[in-house]
Amino acid sequence: MVSRHVGSCHCGGVRFSVNHEVTELTTCDCSLCVKRNAVMGKVPEAALSIDQGQELLATCQWNSMRAVHHFCRRCSIYVFHRKRAAPNHFGVNIFCLDGFDPNSLPVRATEGAGMTLVCDRPRAEWPGSRAREPEGRNRY
Ligand SMILES: [Zn+2]
Numbered sequence: 001m002v003s004r005h006v007g008s009c010h011c012g013g014v015r016f017s018v019n020h021e022v023t024e025l026t027t028c029d030c031s032l033c034v035k036r037n038a039v040m041g042k043v044p045e046a047a048l049s050i051d052q053g054q055e056l057l058a059t060c061q062w063n064s065m066r067a068v069h070h071f072c073r074r075c076s077i078y079v080f081h082r083k084r085a086a087p088n089h090f091g092v093n094i095f096c097l098d099g100f101d102p103n104s105l106p107v108r109a110t111e112g113a114g115m116t117l118v119c120d121r122p123r124a125e126w127p128g129s130r131a132r133e134p135e136g137r138n139r140y
Pocket of ligand 1: 009010011012013014072073074075076077
């Protein structure tokens with residue numbers, strides 16, 4: 001089942017849509033997600049489209065520079081980010097989705113803090129989601 005969500009930043013300048021059924025929410029204990037108090041839904045990149053305000057989207061990258069965090073340069077709200085461990089997916093700020101009930105889905109705590117060190121020998125290929133890596137968390 002595919003469902004469609006529309007979302008926006010606080011000022012409404014950035015509007016986006018998600019054509020994907022979000023089935024799980026995650027938090028992350030990395031230093032950035034903790035400070036922004038993020039609760040996220042994982043969405044394939046093809047399922048997310050920016051409908052308005054592309055020019056307002058600013059980006060933040062740090063540490064490994066793999067994750068790309070997008071926020072509105074006018075109101076500063078984090079809207080979504082390209083995920084570090086699954087770069088063909090976005091993590092979407094579910095509080096930006098219109099009418100989305102954050103209590104409607106289970107929340108899983110993920111371990112981003114274990115990923116925060118820059119590796120001096122990064123892999124050429126990123127292995128993808130930790131959900132498909134049952135041997136444990138990625139350490140790079
Ligand atoms: Zn805004």
